[in-house]
Amino acid sequence: MRNGIITRKNPANMPGPVGNYTHITKIPRNAELFVTSGQIGINQDGQFPESMNEQISNTFQNINKVLESEELTAANIIKVNIWATEEIDWEHMDFEWEKLFHTEYPAMTIGYLSALGLPEIKVELEVWAAKP
Structure with missing residues (x-):
């Protein structure tokens, strides 16, 4: 229990x-x-990098910005849903994941799809969070 309200087990x-x-x-209630x-790998200029790993890195940066906007x-x-259109480089994903979560991992679901909302999008992460 890191922030006093969330428990993980x-x-x-x-x-x-796995x-x-x-x-x-x-x-708590x-x-x-x-x-x-869903947060995507678009950069600050509104461009999508071609590489999946760059999109993953941008996606985590965008998640941080969303969290900061609500002082989270x-x-x-508490929950992350990951959707990808091509195989994820798990070494890179784990690197970005651990930069954000350290060792306090939330619940997670991952799925591979044939397409996301735009043809340029290779990965999308939906985040659920809670605070007192």
């Missing part, structure tokens, strides 16, 4: 996570809930 009666996530993330739209940090994130 992996039940002992089931297999552990990646950097937690099986259960719990918030009185917490304020924030749900972002990674400690407030």
Whole structure:
């Protein structure tokens, strides 16, 4: 429990996570809930890099900006949904993931799709967060 309201655990009666996530993330009833739209790898100039890894890096930068706009940090994130149109370089994704989360991993879902909202988008992350 990093910020006093969010608890994360992996039940002992089931297999552990196969990646950097937690099986259960719990918030109290009185917490304020924030749900972002899917954040994408667009840069500040409105351009999409061609490389998946550059889009991943930009996506995490955009997530940080959204969090900061509401005075939230990674400690407030309770759930991340990841959607990608091509295979993810997990070494790069883990590098960006751990820069944001350190060792306080939220619940997570990932899916591969044939396309996202625009042909240029290769990855999209939706973030759920909570604070008192």
